[in-house]
Amino acid sequence: MLLTSLLAGFLWGSTISVVNYIYLQWVIRKNAAQPPQKAALAVLNAHFVRYFLNVGAMFLVYKHMWVLVGTAVGLLVMLKYTVIRQYIESRKHPYVSKRFRLAKQQIKEKDVPE
Secondary structure (H helix, E strand, O other): OHHHHHHHHHHHHHHHHHHHHHHHHHHHHHOOOOOHHHHHHHHHHHHHHHHHHHHHHHHHOOOOHHHHHHHHHHHOHHHHHHHHHHHHHHHHOOOOOHHHHHHHHHHHHHHOOO
């Protein structure tokens, strides 16, 4: 019973998490052509909607502790997915500090004959 409850909660939380992620991506794409202030406001509103969706998902199962725990873990699924995806992407394009880029540019400018 315990494992079934955890699994049901995990599936419920994962579903809500994926829906939240898809909704946020849709809002970002929809408002990409908008002025920056209007687009930022739309994304902020989307975050409020997502927050209330998460709270609602937890509220629906609050009487069953193990389903609640599974839901909480499931809601973290897309967060972990996003963090791992961004880490992999950052490994492809390593961060170079501004100071290093400027120093490298100055060295190139000195090497150019006049």
